[in-house]
Amino acid sequence: MGDGDTGAGPRAEVEAWLAEHWDPDLSVERWWRLVAAAGWTAPHFSVEQGGRGLPQRAGRTVRAAFAAFGALEPPGGLGLLMAAPTILALGTPEQIARHVPPILEGRLGWCQLFSEPGAGSDLAGLTTRAQRDGDNWVINGQKVWSSQAREADYGMLLARTDFDVPKHAGISWFALNLDQPGVTIRPLREMTGDAVFNEVFFDNAVVPAADLVGGEGNGWMAANTTLHFERTGIGAGGAHAGFPPPGPKGGVLGMRAGDAARLRAPEGMVVTFADLVALAHEHGRADDPTIRDALARLHCYVQVGQWNAARAKAEAAAGNAGAGTAIASMGKIAQTRITKLAAEIGMDILGAGGLLAGPDGAADGKFAKAFVFSPASSIYGGTDEIQRNIAAERTLGLPREPNPDRDRPYREVLRGQRRA
Numbered sequence: 001m002g003d004g005d006t007g008a009g010p011r012a013e014v015e016a017w018l019a020e021h022w023d024p025d026l027s028v029e030r031w032w033r034l035v036a037a038a039g040w041t042a043p044h045f046s047v048e049q050g051g052r053g054l055p056q057r058a059g060r061t062v063r064a065a066f067a068a069f070g071a072l073e074p075p076g077g078l079g080l081l082m083a084a085p086t087i088l089a090l091g092t093p094e095q096i097a098r099h100v101p102p103i104l105e106g107r108l109g110w111c112q113l114f115s116e117p118g119a120g121s122d123l124a125g126l127t128t129r130a131q132r133d134g135d136n137w138v139i140n141g142q143k144v145w146s147s148q149a150r151e152a153d154y155g156m157l158l159a160r161t162d163f164d165v166p167k168h169a170g171i172s173w174f175a176l177n178l179d180q181p182g183v184t185i186r187p188l189r190e191m192t193g194d195a196v197f198n199e200v201f202f203d204n205a206v207v208p209a210a211d212l213v214g215g216e217g218n219g220w221m222a223a224n225t226t227l228h229f230e231r232t233g234i235g236a237g238g239a240h241a242g243f244p245p246p247g248p249k250g251g252v253l254g255m256r257a258g259d260a261a262r263l264r265a266p267e268g269m270v271v272t273f274a275d276l277v278a279l280a281h282e283h284g285r286a287d288d289p290t291i292r293d294a295l296a297r298l299h300c301y302v303q304v305g306q307w308n309a310a311r312a313k314a315e316a317a318a319g320n321a322g323a324g325t326a327i328a329s330m331g332k333i334a335q336t337r338i339t340k341l342a343a344e345i346g347m348d349i350l351g352a353g354g355l356l357a358g359p360d361g362a363a364d365g366k367f368a369k370a371f372v373f374s375p376a377s378s379i380y381g382g383t384d385e386i387q388r389n390i391a392a393e394r395t396l397g398l399p400r401e402p403n404p405d406r407d408r409p410y411r412e413v414l415r416g417q418r419r420a
Contacts, residue, residue, distance in 0.1 A: 024258025
């Protein structure tokens with residue numbers, strides 16, 4: 001199958017495979033192993049990487065076919081979206097063999113440990129420290145806004161391994177086991193009432209030297225690789241989240257696969273085009289020209305976002321890393337626009353009733369929650385301002401903002417900040 005085969009061909013192949021292999025009496029763990037072995041967890045990965053060599057958007061086709069067949073869908077999660085592609089791109093053969101199969105098989109969940117209280121948009125300003133101690137690195141510091149950290153088994157950790165070089169040069173990327181003394185995870189309650197995000201504290205936590213990915217001091221390059229995959233996936237609107245969640249903390253690995261297939265995810269905060277069309281019909285607004293115009297605009301945004309993600313992947317595959325990164329950033333901005341517009345359309349259809357949360361609201365308050373959460377889309381995955389800077393510098397060729405501290409040892413920069 002070539003890159004253009006994303007419709008009837010792959011779907012028919014998925015359905016034929018399911019007809020032969022779907023067994024609802026298997027455990028979830030055994031079923032997901034079987035799915036991964038066939039390359040359906042990440043069909044956009046190459047065959048050598050554990051996929052099927054299909055375009056990125058093929059994952060949506062595969063998951064839709066699984067759902068229509070009544071089979072438990074492949075595992076998802078942030079490990080699939082970001083950790084596995086990063087390790088495949090930068091890891092050693094030993095690291096790939098050890099970390100990627102458990103992600104594809106849904107045996108372990110991952111989270112991202114990048115942002116800090118003083119290093120969000122300026123991610124390179126992070127101060128979480130990693131010090132070498134024999135065959136290990138000892139970690140001390142704090143991270144914040146870490147989605148799914150309480151459910152994860154491993155974290156993609158950025159830590160500073162050298163304070164005596166410029167701040168972008170002294171960072172390293174680690175695969176950190178979260179289940180150890182010295183790691184404390186605390187939920188952060190949001191105005192939605194949920195706690196999607198967490199803060200994570202490290203007090204002499206330990207990472208084996210074998211879990212430093214991409215080489216010491218190459219963390220900024222590794223981080224941008226991870227962020228590229230994140231933004232490309234978000235921009236494509238991919239189904240990376242998955243349900244039920246991967247890893248032992250999800251509580252389903254030992255469950256019968258047929259029973260797990262009947263589980264339904266809690267009403268989330270993602271409002272789809274199909275959700276809004278159904279809502280418009282339900283509330284007699286389907287013929288409202290204002291609503292129809294907004295829905296048409298949303299549909300166009302979604303389609304362009306998917307094409308943009310395919311373009312970013314093609315640029316990266318062709319070796320145009322700068323262009324691919326900039327396009328991914330534009331895709332992230334586009335997805336922010338989609339998220340906010342979808343939430344606004346829901347409110348426009350429902351009127352004042354859209355503000356009702358819980359069982360009194362439409363779809364148990366799903367649209368109200370989506371509206372309240374939608375501003376976060378301008379922040380997670382990289383702020384809109386940072387994405388615009390990347391696109392301006394790498395696509396339009398505009399000059400960078402002045403940074404007199406760029407080439408100074410980061411230890412000196414920190415001293416100057418403390419004096420100020």
